[in-house]
Amino acid sequence: MEEGEANKESEVAPALIAVHPSQKSVAVAVGPTLRVFDLHAGSAASLIDDSSVPFHRDSIRAIRFGSKGRLLVSAGDDKTVRIWSTENWRCICTVSSEKRVSAVAISNDGSYVCFADKFGVVWVVDLAGCDGDQPLVDKKATPLLSHYCSIITNLEFSPDGRFIISADRDFKIRVTIFPNKPLSGAHEIQSFCLGHTEFVSCIAFIHDQDCPQGLLISGGGDSTVRLWDPSSGELLDTCEVAVKAGVAESNDDAKEHAYAVTDLCSIMDGSLVAVALQSLHGIILLKCNLSARTLLVAKVISIAGEAFVPTCLGTSSCTGILWMVTGVSSLPGSVARVRAISGFDVEQDPAVVEDDKIPGGEKLLETLQGSTSVDENAFMAAAEAVKTAMCNLLIKKQYSTENRETRKRTRNDRKLKTQQS
Amino acid sequence: MPGNEVNSTLSKSTGLPRKRFYRARAHSNPLSDSHFPVPISPSHVDYSLHYPEYFPPSDQANNPKKIQFADIGCGFGGLLISLSTLFPETLMIGMELRDKVTEYVKERVLALRAANPGQYHNVSVVRTNSMKYIPNYFEKAQLTKMFFLFPDPHFKEKNHRRRVISPHLLDEYAYALEVGGIIYTITDVEELGDWMKSCLENHPMFEALTEEELEGDPCVKLLGTATEEGQKVARNGGQTYRAVYRRTALSDQTPQT
Ligand SMILES: C[S@@+](CC[C@H](N)C(=O)[O-])C[C@H]1O[C@@H](n2cnc3c(N)ncnc32)[C@H](O)[C@@H]1O
Numbered sequence: 001m002e003e004g005e006a007n008k009e010s011e012v013a014p015a016l017i018a019v020h021p022s023q024k025s026v027a028v029a030v031g032p033t034l035r036v037f038d039l040h041a042g043s044a045a046s047l048i049d050d051s052s053v054p055f056h057r058d059s060i061r062a063i064r065f066g067s068k069g070r071l072l073v074s075a076g077d078d079k080t081v082r083i084w085s086t087e088n089w090r091c092i093c094t095v096s097s098e099k100r101v102s103a104v105a106i107s108n109d110g111s112y113v114c115f116a117d118k119f120g121v122v123w124v125v126d127l128a129g130c131d132g133d134q135p136l137v138d139k140k141a142t143p144l145l146s147h148y149c150s151i152i153t154n155l156e157f158s159p160d161g162r163f164i165i166s167a168d169r170d171f172k173i174r175v176t177i178f179p180n181k182p183l184s185g186a187h188e189i190q191s192f193c194l195g196h197t198e199f200v201s202c203i204a205f206i207h208d209q210d211c212p213q214g215l216l217i218s219g220g221g222d223s224t225v226r227l228w229d230p231s232s233g234e235l236l237d238t239c240e241v242a243v244k245a246g247v248a249e250s251n252d253d254a255k256e257h258a259y260a261v262t263d264l265c266s267i268m269d270g271s272l273v274a275v276a277l278q279s280l281h282g283i284i285l286l287k288c289n290l291s292a293r294t295l296l297v298a299k300v301i302s303i304a305g306e307a308f309v310p311t312c313l314g315t316s317s318c319t320g321i322l323w324m325v326t327g328v329s330s331l332p333g334s335v336a337r338v339r340a341i342s343g344f345d346v347e348q349d350p351a352v353v354e355d356d357k358i359p360g361g362e363k364l365l366e367t368l369q370g371s372t373s374v375d376e377n378a379f380m381a382a383a384e385a386v387k388t389a390m391c392n393l394l395i396k397k398q399y400s401t402e403n404r405e406t407r408k409r410t411r412n413d414r415k416l417k418t419q420q421s
Numbered sequence: 422m423p424g425n426e427v428n429s430t431l432s433k434s435t436g437l438p439r440k441r442f443y444r445a446r447a448h449s450n451p452l453s454d455s456h457f458p459v460p461i462s463p464s465h466v467d468y469s470l471h472y473p474e475y476f477p478p479s480d481q482a483n484n485p486k487k488i489q490f491a492d493i494g495c496g497f498g499g500l501l502i503s504l505s506t507l508f509p510e511t512l513m514i515g516m517e518l519r520d521k522v523t524e525y526v527k528e529r530v531l532a533l534r535a536a537n538p539g540q541y542h543n544v545s546v547v548r549t550n551s552m553k554y555i556p557n558y559f560e561k562a563q564l565t566k567m568f569f570l571f572p573d574p575h576f577k578e579k580n581h582r583r584r585v586i587s588p589h590l591l592d593e594y595a596y597a598l599e600v601g602g603i604i605y606t607i608t609d610v611e612e613l614g615d616w617m618k619s620c621l622e623n624h625p626m627f628e629a630l631t632e633e634e635l636e637g638d639p640c641v642k643l644l645g646t647a648t649e650e651g652q653k654v655a656r657n658g659g660q661t662y663r664a665v666y667r668r669t670a671l672s673d674q675t676p677q678t
Contacts (some may be wrong), residue, residue: 121589123512146589148552170553171461176592185588187625188671189596192556233561 012264012389013059013076014311015382016329017368021069023316023359025086028368029060030336034074036089036260037367039360043153044367045217046082049091055082059329062115066106067157071127075101081115081141083130089395090269093130095139105155107162112182114144114164116152121145122166124182145176147168149392153200159207159214163190163230167200169394173218175230191233198222199394202264206273211290217273219261221394223251223287224276227295239295241275245284246300259386262279265313267322267344274322274341276310278387283310283324285350301341303352308339311381315335320344321359325368328389335370337379424623455518457548462562472512474542488512488559491597492568493551494586497528499648500570502533505544507639511565514558515546523548552585555593562599566640569617571650574610586617588624595626598668603630607644608662614662627666635665 014257015046018030023123025045026037032054036264049055053140058077065072065086075081078205078387081095082105106113113125130139150168157164157178164178164186176186207214213234227237242248242259266288273286274293282302286295310324311406327336340358345351355365364373434439460466468484469476474482490508492500495515499541526546535539547558575583584604594604594632597637621627635641645651645661654661 143589145592148590150553172556174556184625185592187592187595189561189592191561192596193558194460196463 004372010378010394011059011077011329012385013061013311013329014173014386014389015325015329016060016312017314017325017338018063018072019314019316019323020063020065020086021067021316021318023321026314026323026338026360026364027065027072027074028062028336028338029074029076029405030327030331030334030370031059031369032056032064032076032078033124033222033334034060035046035368035370036072037360037364042190042360043363045047045089047089047091049082051091051094055091056080056356061102061105064104066108066110067108067195068110071106071113072111073106073115074103075104075115077101079123083113083127093125093127093139095125095141097141103152103155103166105157107178108157108159108161112369114155115141116155116166118151120150120152120168121148122152122155122164126183140148142183143185145174146180147172147174153394154203156203156205158213158216158230159205162213164318165203165216165230167203167218169199170199171196171220172197173200173203173216173228175216175233186260187193190231191231193218193226193233193235195226195235195238196220196222196224198260201261201390201394202271204264204266206266206271206288206290208290208366215288215290215293217264217295218286219264221260221391223257223259223261223277225261225264225273225295227288227293229293236293237295239286241284241286241297242277245277245280247277247280247284253325258391260387260388260390262311262386263313265315268313268317268320272344274313274315276313276324278390279309279383281308283313283322294393296356301350301352303339306337307380307383308337310339311383311386321353326379326382328385330385331378333370333383335378336368338365338396434561439537444648458673459549460557462630463556463563466558467509471514471545471547472542475512475540486512487563488566489563489565490514491516491559491564491566492570494518494569494572495526495546496522496571497649498529498546499652500568500643501526501544501546502529503539503643503647504640505541506645507643509540509543512543516549516551516558517546518548518550520548521535531669552590555597559597560676561596562602564597565599565602567602567604568593569604569606569649570608570644571608571654572611572613574595574608575597576612581616582629584613584616586620591620591624591627595624595668600668600670602668603638604666604668605640605644605663606665607651607661609661611660611662614664618662626669626671629668630667638665641665
C-alpha cells in the first residue's frame with residue numbers, strides 16, 4: 001500500500017456513542033459532527049458554542065459523559081477539548097491541546113477533565129470556575145503523566161476514584177494513583193497490566209457491592225478480553241473472545257483476520273460485559289464472575305436483517321439498555337446507524353430493540369443517525385474502513401530507510417520550520 | 422502453522438491451495454517485528470538465558486533471585502564489568518539500543534566468564550529501548566540501583582523529550598526502584614547535568630544523597646572512571662557533572678475521593 005493512502009485511511013474515524021449516566025440523553029459523534037438527543041425533552045438538543053461554528057473542525061475521537069451526568073466532553077483531531085453542560089448544552093469551556101486528542105476521562109467528582117494526546121501525554125484540566133452560568137472560559141491543561149511516544153487509546157478512572165488508567169498501542173496498561181493535587185502531576189505508578197500482545201483498544205471497570213474498588217477489563221488487537229487486578233497488575237483471566245464465541249477457529253486465525261476487540265462496555269455495573277469485535281455483526285456477551293475472577297462467553301447476540309458491525313458501545317449504569325453505533329467519518333452526510341439491545345436486567349434473553357421500540361423512537365434515530373434510513377452497504381464499507389484505519393493507527397509500521405527519509409522530508413511540521421528559519 | 426495433514430491447506434473442490442492459508446498476515450506483532458524481541462512482562466524475562474549459572478535450564482526449582490541493578494544505555498559495558506566483581510551476588514543488566522554495541526557487550530561478558538571461572542555470571546545485557554520497555558523487564562520496586570552514565574545530550578529544546586532523564590520517565594524509574602534505591606547520573610555536558618539534576622530535584626519521589634553518603638558509596642567512584650565514555654572524558658581532562666538521588670516514599674498518598 002502507498003504511504004499516502006495509508007495515511008489517509010488512518011485519518012478515518014469511527015462513529016462514537018455515549019450515554020448519559022441516567023440515560024437522560026444520548027450523544028453520537030461522526031467525523032466532526034456531534035449530535036445529542038435529549039430523551040427527557042424527547043427532541044434533539046441544540047448545542048451552543050458561541051466561540052466556534054462548527055464546534056469541531058476535524059474528526060472527534062472521544063466523547064464522554066461525567067459520572068454525575070452534568071458534563072459531556074468531546075475532543076479529537078482538531079486539537080480541542082470541549083466541555084458541555086448537559087443542563088443547557090452550552091460549551092462551558094474549550095481547552096486547546098498541542099497535539100491531536102485520542103482519549104478523554106472525567107474524574108468521578110466532576111472536578112477534573114483528563115485527555116491524552118497523540119504523543120502519549122495525558123493532560124489534566126481543573127474545572128474550577130467552569131460552570132453553566134459563566135461565560136466561556138479558556139482553560140489551560142497541565143501534563144499529568146506520559147507513556148513515552150505511544151498513542152493512548154483509552155483513559156478511565158477507577159470507580160473509587162483512586163486510579164487513573166491509561167492504555168496504549170504498545171500493549172501497555174498503566175495504573176497511576178490519581179493524586180490530591182493533580183496539577184503537580186501523577187507520579188506514583190500503582191502497577192502495569194502487561195499481557196496483551198497487540199495494541200490495547202479499550203478498557204472498562206466492573207464492580208459490585210462486594211468488590212467496590214472493581215476489577216479492570218481490557219480488549220485489544222490480539223482478539224482477547226483480559227481481566228486484571230489493577231492494584232497489583234495481576235492478569236486474572238484471559239478470554240480469547242473470537243475463538244470462544246466461535247467467530248474464529250484459533251487465536252492465530254483470529255489475529256490474522258483482525259478480529260480485534262473494538263470496544264467493551266460493562267452492563268449493569270459489570271456482571272455482564274458487551275464486546276464489539278471487528279467483522280462481527282453483533283456483540284459478544286461475557287459473564288464476569290467477580291469473586292471467582294473469571295470471564296466466560298455467555299452468548300453471541302447477532303443483529304439480524306442488516307449488516308451492523310458496531311464501532312462503539314455505550315450504556316448508562318441505571319438502565320439495562322446497551323446502545324451501539326456504526327459509522328465512519330468518511331461517509332457523506334456523516335450518517336451513522338444506531339441500534340440498541342435490551343433485556344439484560346431480567347431473566348429473559350437480551351434482544352435487539354426494533355427501531356420503533358427504541359427509547360426516543362424515530363426522532364432519536366433521525367437525530368443521532370443524521371437520517372432515518374441509511375444504506376447498509378455504506379456501513380459495510382464503513383466497517384472495513386474502520387478496520388483498516390484502526391490497524392494503520394495502532395499497529396506499528398515498518399518503514400524502510402528510504403521511506404523514512406521521504407517521510408522526514410515531507411513532514412509538514414518540518415516544512416514549516418524550514419520556511420520560518 | 423495450520424494443518425498437520427498435508428491436504429488441509431488444499432481445497433477439496435479445486436485442489437488448489439486454499440487462500441486463507443496463504444494470505445499475507447494482515448499485520449504482524451510489533452514486538453517480534455521490532456528488530457528486537459520484548460518480553461510481554463517481567464515474568465517473561467528468560468533468566469536462564471542471561472544468567473545460566475544461577476538459573477540452569479535443567480533446574481526446575483524456582484530461583485527467586487531477580488535483577489537488581491540496571492545500567493541504562495550501557496554502551497560498551499565498562500561499568501557493568503566493574504560492578505560485577507564489586508557486587509558478585511547481585512544480578513545486573515545493561516540496556517542498550519545499538520545492536521552492534523549490545524553484541525559486543527555479550528561477547529565481552531562471555532569471554533570474561535571463560536577466562537575467570539566462577540566470575541561474571543551475574544552480568545548480562547539486552548538490546549532494547551529503555552525509554553519504552555522498562556516496565557516489561559522490571560517489576561515494581563525490583564531494582565536497587567539504576568545507572569545513567571554519559572547519556573546522549575539531545576541539545577535542541579524540541580528534542581529534550583528524547584532525553585533518558587525527564588520528569589515523566591522519572592515516574593517510571595521511581596516505579597522500578599525500591600524505596601531507598603539509588604539513581605546515578607553523570608555527564609560531561611554541563612547543560613545536561615543541570616537538566617538531570619533539576620528533573621531529579623523537582624521530582625517528589627527523589628532526594629539527593631548527602632556528601633557523606635556519596636563519599637561512602639563505592640559506586641560513586643566508578644561513575645567517571647569505569648565506562649568507556651567516562652575514560653575518554655577523563656583522558657581529555659573534561660569536567661563532569663553528577664547527580665545521585667535516592668528514591669523516597671511519596672508523602673502525599675491520600676487518594677482523591
Ligand atoms: C554516550 S553513550 C554512553 C555509554 C556508556 N554509558 C558509557 O558511559 O560509556 C549513550 C548510550 O546510550 C544508548 N542509548 C541511547 N538511547 C537509548 C535508549 N532509549 N535505550 C537504550 N540505550 C540507549 C546509546 O546507544 C549509547 O550507547
